[in-house]
Amino acid sequence: MNKNSALIVDDEPDILELLNITLTRMNFNCVLAASLREAEQALAAHQFDICLTDMRMPDGSGIDLVKLIQSNHPDLPVAVITAHGNVDIAIESMKAGAFDFLSKPIDIERLRALVKTATKSGAPEAALDNELLVGTTDVMRKLKQQIHKLARSQAPILITGESGCGKELIARSIHAQGPRCDGPFIAINCGAIPRELMESEFFGHKKGSFTGANADKIGLFQAAEGGTLFLDEVADLPLDMQVKLLRAIQEKAIRPVGTQAEQKTNIRILSATHKNLQNEIVAGNFRQDLYYRINVIHLHAPALRERMDDLEALTSAILNKLAATYDSEKITLTPDAIKHLKRYPFPGNVRELENTLERAFTLCEGNTIRGDDLQLAPMQVETSATQSEELNGQALDKKLEEIEMSYITKALEETRWNRTEAAKKLGISFRSLRYRLKKLGLDTD
Numbered sequence: 051m052n053k054n055s056a057l058i059v060d061d062e063p064d065i066l067e068l069l070n071i072t073l074t075r076m077n078f079n080c081v082l083a084a085s086l087r088e089a090e091q092a093l094a095a096h097q098f099d100i101c102l103t104d105m106r107m108p109d110g111s112g113i114d115l116v117k118l119i120q121s122n123h124p125d126l127p128v129a130v131i132t133a134h135g136n137v138d139i140a141i142e143s144m145k146a147g148a149f150d151f152l153s154k155p156i157d158i159e160r161l162r163a164l165v166k167t168a169t170k171s172g173a174p175e176a177a178l179d180n181e182l183l184v185g186t187t188d189v190m191r192k193l194k195q196q197i198h199k200l201a202r203s204q205a206p207i208l209i210t211g212e213s214g215c216g217k218e219l220i221a222r223s224i225h226a227q228g229p230r231c232d233g234p235f236i237a238i239n240c241g242a243i244p245r246e247l248m249e250s251e252f253f254g255h256k257k258g259s260f261t262g263a264n265a266d267k268i269g270l271f272q273a274a275e276g277g278t279l280f281l282d283e284v285a286d287l288p289l290d291m292q293v294k295l296l297r298a299i300q301e302k303a304i305r306p307v308g309t310q311a312e313q314k315t316n317i318r319i320l321s322a323t324h325k326n327l328q329n330e331i332v333a334g335n336f337r338q339d340l341y342y343r344i345n346v347i348h349l350h351a352p353a354l355r356e357r358m359d360d361l362e363a364l365t366s367a368i369l370n371k372l373a374a375t376y377d378s379e380k381i382t383l384t385p386d387a388i389k390h391l392k393r394y395p396f397p398g399n400v401r402e403l404e405n406t407l408e409r410a411f412t413l414c415e416g417n418t419i420r421g422d423d424l425q426l427a428p429m430q431v432e433t434s435a436t437q438s439e440e441l442n443g444q445a446l447d448k449k450l451e452e453i454e455m456s457y458i459t460k461a462l463e464e465t466r467w468n469r470t471e472a473a474k475k476l477g478i479s480f481r482s483l484r485y486r487l488k489k490l491g492l493d494t495d
């Protein structure tokens with residue numbers, strides 16, 4: 051088996067020795083350098099699989115080395131070793147391109163985990179274009195490149211963008227392309243957890259630690275061990291929970307409710323929000339220090355109306371998925387339907403496009419969707435981009451659902467729950483009614 055090779059840069063002989071012994075035991079060939087100059091020479095002479103560097107060297111800083119490696123050897127993962135508690139340096143180095151950091155005193159277990167993650171290859175090349183994210187417009191191409199580049203890094207990433215524009219999908223792609231791809235991807239909507247259960251949901255609890263805690267329970271952090279924890283709607287975390295989350299990220303350790311002992315964690319944190327976190331900080335709803343920690347790298351997901359050239363590709367991907375789900379033949383759109391879609395601003399982004407097409411599919415005759423089947427009200431078609439920014443996709447969906455629910459229940463009551471008759475009354479097919487009943491939770495089968 052070919053040995054991996056490591057470049058270790060430190061002017062402190064003790065640490066150099068510790069790193070050397072640990073990595074040699076992990077079957078690495080180690081090259082040692084005591085200064086930036088020596089590191090540069092080693093980089094010019096050898097190929098490495100990982101570089102570990104201290105921050106302070108006689109002739110420069112670890113960040114200088116990170117920058118140098120970024121520009122000359124962009125595929126070489128480099129991790130920095132920082133003084134205990136020096137968060138600023140750790141973050142600065144990750145922003146500069148370090149894939150992770152270790153703080154002193156060095157914890158051997160963490161060091162081994164870091165080295166393993168760094169040298170583990172991500173998903174195979176074939177998966178890299180990731181079919182997950184449909185889109186070839188410039189903005190999507192750039193986003194995909196960024197995702198590919200950031201997948202190996204362990205830096206926390208904040209993904210911003212409007213509702214339904216693909217933030218979770220981006221997080222999944224980062225996970226799928228990175229070295230943690232065999233580990234779990236745990237997604238959690240921070241706004242959906244009852245406040246009183248939050249700490250236990252995040253960190254787990256011990257049996258008997260509070261009323262209702264009938265058994266030991268693991269939390270999301272433990273469930274995501276070795277993988278990625280995706281905190282969706284992170285702006286909705288209450289302030290007291292923000293403090294606890296900050297601590298967990300900083301210490302890379304958690305304490306389940308009702309226990310004293312800390313548990314180390316090895317997870318990557320990705321977060322997302324459709325809110326402007328800067329504004330939330332000013333309003334006193336979000337902690338600046340937590341923002342700083344989760345936003346080491348920032349990715350922005352574009353709204354659908356900013357990449358309308360992707361609309362047709364997205365539409366056809368969604369229709370293929372629908373055909374597979376409903377075991378139907380290929381579904382097509384008339385040119386008129388395509389025109390309708392192109393004129394609509396999609397305040398609810400790709401999610402709204404999916405909902406629109408699914409609804410149209412259940413309404414359409416045969417397998418061809420016409421303009422009218424899309425039910426895009428003229429008022430909505432004309433909505434300006436500025437107005438649509440104020441609309442919230444989820445609110446719109448909820449409203450439409452309420453209207454749908456009230457019409458359907460009325461028709462069902464009038465026909466004494468005869469669904470064939472109710473469908474006729476509503477002017478929709480039986481198939482469409484059945485689909486809607488299921489979706490609204492009114493299905494009695």
Ligand SMILES: Nc1ncnc2c1ncn2[C@@H]1O[C@H](COP(=O)(O)OP(=O)(O)OP(=O)(O)O)[C@@H](O)[C@H]1O
Nearest residue numbers: 182183184212213214215216217218219324400401
């Ligand atoms: N580029 C894309 N290609 C294919 N499907 C996409 C794309 N972007 C979003 N989607 C689909 O749109 C839906 C919404 O995406 P996702 O849940 O990732 O959005 P989000 O921004 O996280 O939404 P929210 O802010 O409401 O949590 C999903 O079903 C997702 O698969």
